[in-house]
Amino acid sequence: MFEDDRDDKIYNLIISNGTDKNGEYRQFIEKVYSKTDFLWKESISSSYSTAGDAFFQKVDRIILLAGLYNDNKDTFHDLIEAAEKYEIPIILVRPYGLEEVPEILEEKAATIVGWNANCIIDSIKDSIDMI
Template identity: 75%
Template sequence: MFEDERNDKIYNLIITSGIDNNNEYAQFTEKLYSKVDFLWKESMSGSYATAGKQFYQKVDRIILLAGLYNDNKELFEDLLKASEEHNIPIVLVRPMGLEEVPEVLEEKAAIIVGWNANCIIDSIKDAAETM
């Protein structure tokens, strides 16, 4: 690895979970774990609607797994609102095997990505630049 490509930043992520009939959350986190040179941790809250400024100021990106949207709309709405209020970029991941994403999510996303691990990592790193 070249010296200028090295990135020791630890990205603090919120990744949507909830009702997940297709196991997309586990598949997504496997993609992150497969890239050993990408450092990340996950922030979780019992309620994203009531999590305060102190919680959100530590978050670098919100990852919305679009395939979970229909069964978890309230969670997505809370995270969309938090993204806007706290200026946190959204990385929208297309539903597994599909190109279409819900329009309400597409409008708020800083970047939209598929399921390629390298593209996911690049999107997380680049999301702030597209806001």
Template identity: 75%
Template sequence: MFEDEKDDKIYNLIISNGFDQKNEYGQFTQKLFEKVDFLWKESISGSYEHASAEFYSKVDRIILLAGLYNENKDLFNSLLNASEKYDIPIVLVRPLGLEEVPEILEQKAATIVGWNANCIIDSIKDADVLI
């Protein structure tokens, strides 16, 4: 990587979790951990619906794992509302092994990405440009 292309930003992410029968959350975070040139941390709240403006002011992106949507609709709705209220871009990750995503999520996403680690990182970095 060229020095002028180096990105030293530490991206503060919220990554959807919850009931996860296929361990998509674990597989997704593993992909992030494997990209040693991408710096990130995760913000977690006991209730995203009641988290403060200060909490959200530090978040760069909300990552929604579309494969978890059907079993975690309340969590997703809280994150969709927060995205809109605090102007946080959403990176929507397709369900593992599938192409289609729920329409409600697609409409709110700044970008939609599959499971290629390089594409995920590029989508996170460029999400604010795509809005």
């Protein structure tokens, strides 16, 4: 990486979590941590429906792990509502090992990405132009 290309921004992410039978959250976190030149932190709330303005106004991206959708629909819908209200881009990550994503999520996503670490990071950095 050239010095001029360095991105010193610390991205504040919400990453969908909850019931996770296949360990997709852990796998996603490992992918992001593998990119040592990408700076980020995660914002977590016990209830996204009541988190409020102060919480969401500092969030840069919402990452929805599509493989967790069926077991965590309420949380996903709360995050989608927040993304729309606060104009936060949604990055939709395909279910691990699958290509199809729930249509309701696909409609709301700024971008859809698979499990390649470089593609994930690029989509996070570039999604600001997609809202």
